[in-house]
Amino acid sequence: MTEVIMTQMNYVLELVLLVTFCVVTYTCVFLHRESYLKILNTVIATWYGSPPNRRNQSILSRLQFQVNFITMGSLFAILLMQVVVNFTRGSSLWKMILVALTFDLPQIIQFVTLALYYVLVMMVVALLKNINEQCSELVKDKKILSDGVIQVKSKQLFTLRQMELAYVKAFEIKTYINEAFQGPILASALQCFHSMVSEAHIIYHGVVVDQNLNTHDVINCSIWIFYQILKIYLLAYAGNLLKLEALKIGQTLHNIPTENQDLRWLLEIQHFSSLMSYQRIEMTVYEYFPLDATLMYNMLASATMYLIILVQFDKKV
Secondary structure, three states: OOHHHHHHHHHHHHHHHHHHHHHHHHHHHHHHHHHHHHHHHHHHHHHHHHHOOOOHHHHHHHOOOOOHHHHHHHHHHHHHHHHHHHHHHOHHHHHHHHHHHHHHHHHHHHHHHHHHHHHHHHHHHHHHHHHHHHHHHHHOOEEEEEOOEEEOOOOHHHHHHHHHHHHHHHHHHHHHHHHHHHHHHHHHHHHHHHHHHHHHHHHHHHHHHOOOOOHHHHHHHHHHHHHHHHHHHHHHHHHHHHHHHHHHHHHHHHHHOOOOHHHHHHHHHHHHHHHHOOOOOOEEEOOOOOHHHHHHHHHHHHHHHHHHHHHHHHOOO
């Protein structure tokens, strides 16, 4: 690949991290092979077990668009971009094939794995949106006033209890997804962090210090950095959207009128709210760090700090 020893070490470490991701992913898929069926079956049972809602079709349409956009559009565009960038380099055909098999192919596997994770999380988000819509109907429903006391229909009580059970199922699905994907996500995060730092340092060293990096190499390294940022953004966006939907349900519960209600109605709302406090829907990686909006900031900030340290070492040398 190159004659510079530091760049060789970075390429070897990058390859080791990519292969490690593939091994970890295959191992997790084998160990949690039953979880995928549980996830899909629980999602379908929970969706059709909830009461019909006028916005169900719009939620499903949005989910279908996101699935098609991620699986068909984005993955095809990334694959096409990798092929174009790789096979337009000024190198021999053997080197192009070598790069395609050792770097591009594992990264496509990584993107496919993260796309599957994103789609499964979006299914849980759709369930939470449906729960929030059902709870919003309780806020809008008019209660019947009789002898100064608001009478609540049994159908509404059943609906609230049904939404609580649906939330428990959504939390169970989240747990299955978290257990099945936290290993690959950790390996992917390590690879993305190393790649962002090493590729950015290659650009700096080749443009500023040695001044021997051509335009194609700069574009290639920049696109490779973009790939890593895209992976981190995918993880952060999915986890943050999941937390926001759960937060919306909690806000909707607090907006349900409780004045002059009977005791059972108050207990239903209080039990649902307490359940959400103790069973928080949040994606984590072995409880080390959450997969939310802070992931993107922390990853970029850490990579920038390490890049500054490497640049300072270059200046000292």
